[in-house]
Amino acid sequence: MCHEEEATARQAGAHTHVACEACHGPLAAHAADPSSLTPKLPVAADLCHRCHEKDSAKPDWFPQIVTTLHYGPNCTDCHQPHNPKL
Amino acid sequence: MDITRRDLFQIGGKLLVLASAGATLQQITGAEPPSDAYRMADHWWGMIVDIDKCIGCGNCVRACSRENQVPKGYFRTWVERYQVQEGKQPIVESPDGAIDGFAPLKRTDVKAFFVPKLCNHCAESPCVQVCPVGATFVSPDGVVLVDKQYCLGCRYCVQACPYGCRYLHPETHTVDKCTLCYHRITQGLTTACCENCPTGARQLVDFKNPKDPVHEFLRKNKVEVLKPYMATQAKVYYKNLDGSVR
Numbered sequence: 001m002c003h004e005e006e007a008t009a010r011q012a013g014a015h016t017h018v019a020c021e022a023c024h025g026p027l028a029a030h031a032a033d034p035s036s037l038t039p040k041l042p043v044a045a046d047l048c049h050r051c052h053e054k055d056s057a058k059p060d061w062f063p064q065i066v067t068t069l070h071y072g073p074n075c076t077d078c079h080q081p082h083n084p085k086l
Numbered sequence: 087m088d089i090t091r092r093d094l095f096q097i098g099g100k101l102l103v104l105a106s107a108g109a110t111l112q113q114i115t116g117a118e119p120p121s122d123a124y125r126m127a128d129h130w131w132g133m134i135v136d137i138d139k140c141i142g143c144g145n146c147v148r149a150c151s152r153e154n155q156v157p158k159g160y161f162r163t164w165v166e167r168y169q170v171q172e173g174k175q176p177i178v179e180s181p182d183g184a185i186d187g188f189a190p191l192k193r194t195d196v197k198a199f200f201v202p203k204l205c206n207h208c209a210e211s212p213c214v215q216v217c218p219v220g221a222t223f224v225s226p227d228g229v230v231l232v233d234k235q236y237c238l239g240c241r242y243c244v245q246a247c248p249y250g251c252r253y254l255h256p257e258t259h260t261v262d263k264c265t266l267c268y269h270r271i272t273q274g275l276t277t278a279c280c281e282n283c284p285t286g287a288r289q290l291v292d293f294k295n296p297k298d299p300v301h302e303f304l305r306k307n308k309v310e311v312l313k314p315y316m317a318t319q320a321k322v323y324y325k326n327l328d329g330s331v332r
Contacts, residue, residue, distance in 0.1 A: 026153065059138050059140075
């Protein structure tokens with residue numbers, strides 16, 4: 001199976017219900033023939049921020065941070081995106 | 087019972103209309119022919135939306151746009167952010183349909199929340215009623231579709247839709263709208279917006295499937311459709327919908 005490590009990590013963490021394509025974009029062509037399309041790696045800082053930037057309209061149960069008050073701008077320095085627990 | 091010639095013509099006419107609708111459904115949606123296992127009569131599609139789970143990330147809007155090649159500046163689904171303050175009109179924003187999400191809201195003196203919107207696939211749809219050429223119709227499995235080969239682009243339906251879910255496609259000059267990803271759901275997949283929702287705030291449901299979680303959802307939660315007073319029999323059910331939402 002391709003991407004087994006990422007899939008296993010995702011299943012074990014809070015992102016288990018987040019579909020691969022939710023972050024990586026539509027990749028049916030890549031799944032059918034990996035050589036036909038090489039997906040671009042998403043920029044984690046942009047991606048994480050879309051969901052996890054603090055917004056008072058977001059439900060309280062959802063984990064949110066104020067990026068400017070948080071450690072460094074690059075989320076993946078500390079978090080593993082497929083299983084974001086430190 | 088006596089059958090007159092008039093009755094015979096009427097029945098024949100109805101059969102002809104039904105047969106032609108079935109034959110063109112694939113052309114209308116641009117979908118692959120439904121798999122052999124798929125029977126339209128076995129399904130009645132709709133959607134459930136949990137307001138308390140929507141985080142306004144815009145994933146659904148982006149996924150819909152890419153899946154269905156929605157032209158830039160037009161939306162088949164979009165997300166609104168409400169700011170409700172006592173005694174005042176609510177502030178409703180949806181910058182570019184929220185395709186890039188929202189700028190963070192910092193104020194805490196308002197009740198704020200997100201509302202994803204899309205075609206409500208009404209069973210008694212005003213858009214179907216006003217179409218002068220029958221280009222808009224409800225499919226036997228409960229999806230409101232537009233036959234582009236018949237659509238004149240008169241925009242009656244755009245005006246008739248109480249939810250603002252239709253637009254005139256700038257290239258085809260025919261009306262375009264959410265198809266509930268008909269090309270996907272007839273192949274056993276879910277819609278692009280549901281597939282890409284990171285919190286499961288929106289879910290495709292099949293009211294005719296007795297095992298579908300929708301039945302428990304409707305039984306256990308306080309749900310509402312948008313503008314119930316329009317009596318459109320909308321099939322997009324919202325959990326914990328605030329009264330300020332229009």
